[in-house]
Amino acid sequence: MLSKKTQYAFRALSYLAENYGKGPVLISSISSEKKIPLKFLENILNELKKADLLESKKGKGGGYSLRISPRKISLATVIRVINGPIALLPCVSLNFYEKCADCNEEHCGLRKMMTITRDATLKILEKKTLNDIILAAV
Amino acid sequence: MLSKKTQYAFRALSYLAENYGKGPVLISSISSEKKIPLKFLENILNELKKADLLESKKGKGGGYSLRISPRKISLATVIRVINGPIALLPCVSLNFYEKCADCNEEHCGLRKMMTITRDATLKILEKKTLNDIILAAV
DNA sequence: TAACAACCTACCAAATTAGTAGGGAATAAT
DNA sequence: ATTATTCCCTACTAATTTGGTAGGTTGTTA
Numbered sequence: 378m379l380s381k382k383t384q385y386a387f388r389a390l391s392y393l394a395e396n397y398g399k400g401p402v403l404i405s406s407i408s409s410e411k412k413i414p415l416k417f418l419e420n421i422l423n424e425l426k427k428a429d430l431l432e433s434k435k436g437k438g439g440g441y442s443l444r445i446s447p448r449k450i451s452l453a454t455v456i457r458v459i460n461g462p463i464a465l466l467p468c469v470s471l472n473f474y475e476k477c478a479d480c481n482e483e484h485c486g487l488r489k490m491m492t493i494t495r496d497a498t499l500k501i502l503e504k505k506t507l508n509d510i511i512l513a514a515v
Numbered sequence: 516m517l518s519k520k521t522q523y524a525f526r527a528l529s530y531l532a533e534n535y536g537k538g539p540v541l542i543s544s545i546s547s548e549k550k551i552p553l554k555f556l557e558n559i560l561n562e563l564k565k566a567d568l569l570e571s572k573k574g575k576g577g578g579y580s581l582r583i584s585p586r587k588i589s590l591a592t593v594i595r596v597i598n599g600p601i602a603l604l605p606c607v608s609l610n611f612y613e614k615c616a617d618c619n620e621e622h623c624g625l626r627k628m629m630t631i632t633r634d635a636t637l638k639i640l641e642k643k644t645l646n647d648i649i650l651a652a653v
Numbered sequence: 654t655a656a657c658a659a660c661c662t663a664c665c666a667a668a669t670t671a672g673t674a675g676g677g678a679a680t681a682a683t
Numbered sequence: 684a685t686t687a688t689t690c691c692c693t694a695c696t697a698a699t700t701t702g703g704t705a706g707g708t709t710g711t712t713a
Binding site for chain 1 (some may be wrong): 517526623
């Protein structure tokens with residue numbers, strides 16, 4: 378399951394996606410509009426910025442905005458930044474790989490099943506973007 | 516990610532799947548063979564029993580065994596019993612559904628994306644079984 | 654120089670995870 | 684009947700993660 382933080386991130390990003398190209402949006406606007414605790418949201422947006430998904434501007438007229446088009450930000454990217462690995466086992470993760478103890482990976486049946494699962498999941502999450510979220514929200 | 520407990524469960528179940536039809540297997544055998552902390556494993560097997568996946572026998576000659584064929588126990592079933600929901604959001608889960616706050620489900624774009632993801636994931640996890648794990652472990 | 658707004662560090666409570674401890678209850682063999 | 688065997692049950696614990704909060708700092712604009 379995605380953490381609440383990740384859900385907040387998606388909600389905030391959807392809002393920023395809707396406002397893409399219209400200049401910076403205040404944290405406080407996102408917070409009140411999407412009902413996300415303000416200080417918590419600060420952290421989240423900052424993390425997204427450090428991952429180069431957002432850009433920010435301080436002072437009056439400042440705020441946050443998407444660094445690139447919502448069509449180019451996949452759900453997988455967002456999940457990896459805020460939530461972590463997408464695969465069900467560390468030894469199957471592409472971006473957060475960790476060897477598992479007492480397991481010969483070449484001959485691990487579970488690992489093979491989880492690899493297939495990961496590929497099926499990623500096929501969707503890598504393709505769908507923030508833009509798809511707002512398009513689907515009819 | 517699956518919890519360590521769930522990984523233990525899969526390892527124990529694979530072992531029981533290999534010994535399907537050969538009578539009960541001791542917790543202690545599984546523990547030493549698969550390197551799973553014995554007391555922790557007790558809990559896990561007991562949970563699997565309560566979910567009707569295993570049957571047990573006490574006293575000498577006792578132990579645990581699969582209640583049904585390893586071909587009939589899907590990975591999804593095991594994950595749901597030990598790990599919980601498979602979907603990425605509670606509002607998308609088939610077996611652990613929970614409504615999310617401040618979200619009109621009919622018009623939630625994220626929800627739609629996560630539903631598609633869930634279906635892709637389940638397509639694999641519902642089909643693959645314990646038997647597939649041991650077959651893939653060549 | 655004041656106001657605005659993001660940034661940073663640090664802390665906190667609650668929940669979850671990954672176990673451990675110790676005895677109880679059912680079964681089988683003697 | 685008793686003993687050994689083996690699963691069963693309740694309770695506890697330490698470490699980690701989650702979901703925040705508090706309060707001040709830095710950069711920007713008017």
